[in-house]
Amino acid sequence: MRLWPRDDSHEEGVRSQWHRLEGLRIHSRRSDQRPRHAGPPIVCVHGQVVSSRYMTPLIQRMGARFPTVAPDLPGFGRSDKPNKVLTIRELADVLAHWMRAALGRPAVLLGNSLGCQIAVECAVRHPETVQALVLQGPTADPRLRSPGRAALANTLNTFRESSVGIGPLLDYLQAGPWRAIRTAQYLLADRIEKKLPQIHQPALVVRGAKDLNVSQGWAEEVTRLLPRGELRVIPGAAHTMVAVGALELVRVATPFLLSLDERAEKGAS
Numbered sequence: 001m002r003l004w005p006r007d008d009s010h011e012e013g014v015r016s017q018w019h020r021l022e023g024l025r026i027h028s029r030r031s032d033q034r035p036r037h038a039g040p041p042i043v044c045v046h047g048q049v050v051s052s053r054y055m056t057p058l059i060q061r062m063g064a065r066f067p068t069v070a071p072d073l074p075g076f077g078r079s080d081k082p083n084k085v086l087t088i089r090e091l092a093d094v095l096a097h098w099m100r101a102a103l104g105r106p107a108v109l110l111g112n113s114l115g116c117q118i119a120v121e122c123a124v125r126h127p128e129t130v131q132a133l134v135l136q137g138p139t140a141d142p143r144l145r146s147p148g149r150a151a152l153a154n155t156l157n158t159f160r161e162s163s164v165g166i167g168p169l170l171d172y173l174q175a176g177p178w179r180a181i182r183t184a185q186y187l188l189a190d191r192i193e194k195k196l197p198q199i200h201q202p203a204l205v206v207r208g209a210k211d212l213n214v215s216q217g218w219a220e221e222v223t224r225l226l227p228r229g230e231l232r233v234i235p236g237a238a239h240t241m242v243a244v245g246a247l248e249l250v251r252v253a254t255p256f257l258l259s260l261d262e263r264a265e266k267g268a269s
Contacts, residue, residue, distance in 0.1 A: 013060045016078075017069075019101050026098055027078035028052060028071040031063025040131045040260065041103055044070035044242065045095065047113030047139075048187055049180045050171040051077025057246040058110075065254060071098055073118070075183075076175050085182040088114075088190050092121035096129045108257065110134040112242045113213065114187050121190075123199050132260055133203040134253050137211055137239045138192065141218040145188050196225035203229045204256045206249060208237030230256065 015032045018025055029052040042062055044055045052059075052070035062068040072079040073091050086094070095118060099107055108131055111119035116138035123130040172180060203226045207219040216233070223229040232252045234245065241249045 011056050011060070013063060014056055017102070019098060021094065021097050021101060024074050024080045024082065024094075026071055026074065026080070026094075028069050028098075028102065029056065029059055030069040031059050031067065033060075033063045035063060035066050035068075037066050037258065039067065040105065041067040041069060041107045042134075042257070043095075043099060043103070043107045043109050044068065045109055045111040045115035045119050046070065046073065046076065047111075047115045047240070048183055049076065049175050051079075051174070053077060053171060054240065054243040055112075057244075058242040058249065061246045061250045062110075062253075065250065066257060069102070071095070071102075075179050077171060078174075081175075081179070085179050085186075088117055088121050088186050089125070091118050092125055095119075095122050096126035099129050106131040108132045108134060108260070110136065110242075110253070111138070112136045112240060113139050114183070117187065117190050117192050120192055120195050120199065123201060124195050127201070130201055132201050132257075133199065134206065134256070135203060135222065136206040136241055136249060137208065137214050138205065138219070138222050139213060140188055140190065140192070141214055142193075143215065143218070144213060193221070193225055196222060196229075197227065200227055202256070202260065204253060205229055205231045206241065206252060207231070207233050208239060208241055208245065209233055209235045210237060211239045213239045 013031055013033045014029050017028045017030050044058055046052055046055060051072045055070040059068050059070055074086055074094055075081045106129055109119035116135040119133055123133060205219055205223045207214050219231060223231040234248055237245045
């Protein structure tokens, strides 16, 4: 069993950074490798309750190719925890504010699970900050929008991905039960399908063929609703590829990411 570290100093190629936004300290993990490709930066957006901690395998592997960074959103990980549990819209606003402060240029948002919903909200509300989207395991599948069904799918996925170790438990303890429950309510109430047609940036949807949170039908519907959407299905993969299938996720996403400059040139001509 792998024990995810409390401190980035134990993870090769990853370092911590801090930014202060409107009185909140925001922690992020950033690749300190020299990437083979210059841009745009990849911003990894974590899922429900967890933090950038579980993105470490992806930061290490993606960081060898592209500038890569993953913030802990307010309330999670090592970032400050406001008394109020932030909604998806509020988390998206903080993410856009953080990108302006930390990066100073548009980025690709790579979300996992709830992170996909936050990334979509950010692209709709702050399109100038988002060059493209990679949505890995986008929630919430309409057939799983009851708390009971969502909890069962999460539990089964956890057993399927037991190699991630106790990192999610550490993140849960840091966030606290009330923040976890309230954030889950926001996740289930969010109607991402109403926002997808408003996204005009290129978008790649990635589904693990064994993902119990995201059905094949839902992944296809998400892709269909995106004006510039593409779908890739990875055999044998489950829900949190950012942690347990990072190498395969990078392999699938790299051609899409390398094509962004060419797409931008075609759009400008």
